[in-house]
Amino acid sequence: MYYIEETDDELIKYEVEINEENLIELREKIINNCSNIIHHRYQYESELDFNMPKGIYFKNYHSRKIEEPKDYFETYVIEYDEYMPTPLVNYIDYLLNGYAQIISLLKDYSLSCNPILLVKQREIELKATLRRCLTEPLEKIEIQALKESINSLEALKEERELNKNQVNDKIYYDDVMKCITLTEVDRMDKDTIRRVEEFQGTSYTKKNK
Incomplete structure (x- = not known):
């Protein structure tokens, strides 16, 4: 590819030549070690009612039957950890699928995704929301919004624990770039390109008069 x-x-x-084997290996490492991990928990009346969303990366899937059925219906709890990969994984996927122009974005990659920092940012936002709620006069406090914020904060504590060992994807960046070999085959100055385009445009115009 070019x-x-x-x-x-x-x-x-x-x-363009790529070391596909090493790139696939790095892709897995980045997913495992740099993704933002979110735990999901659902209840269903049957395990067959649950369909895993397509295209997601997940681990630790398990289901269990609740001992005492609610309203005489069996209930299952289904849980799994979703791994939300960084954009670097998406760029690698493009490259593995033969889209070489993604190299321009790889060269300028500077997102530097760190899952634990994402969690901290959401924590700051949630705490700010809680403060606003609690400084309102009692009669103006929206109890439901307050409950939702507290529940979100609880989920965030769980997410922080899941992501405590995740690392910045920047540590793999150099290794990813080493998997790509570029060999120059040609070059053309832009003035020449413009002249060719103008020439073709003139020819097309005359042909269609």
Whole structure:
């Protein structure tokens, strides 16, 4: 496959070779070690009622039957951990699927995703919401909104525990780039490209007069 890089003055064409085996291995490491992990818990009357959403990464799936059926119906609790990968994984997927132009985004990759920082940011936002609720006059406090914020904070505590050992995806960036080999095959200055485009446009115009 080929990758075309644009500079201020020219376009450069490269032949692209990737170390697919190493790239796939790195992809798995990034998913396992850098994803934001969220725990999901659902209740269903039958295990067959649950359909795992397509395209997600998950671990620790299990289901259990609640001992005492509610309203005489059997109830199952289904739980799993969803791994939400960083954009770096998406870029690797594009590359593995033959889309070489994603290299331009890989070269400029600077998102530096850290799951625990995402959790801390949401924690700050939730605490701010709680403070606003609690400073309202008693008659204006929205009890339901307050309950939802407290429940969200509880879920966030669980999420922080799940993500405490996750790391920044930047530690794998150099290894990802080492899997990509670019060999220059041609280059063309932009003035020449513009002249060719103008020439083709003129020819097309004359042909259709």
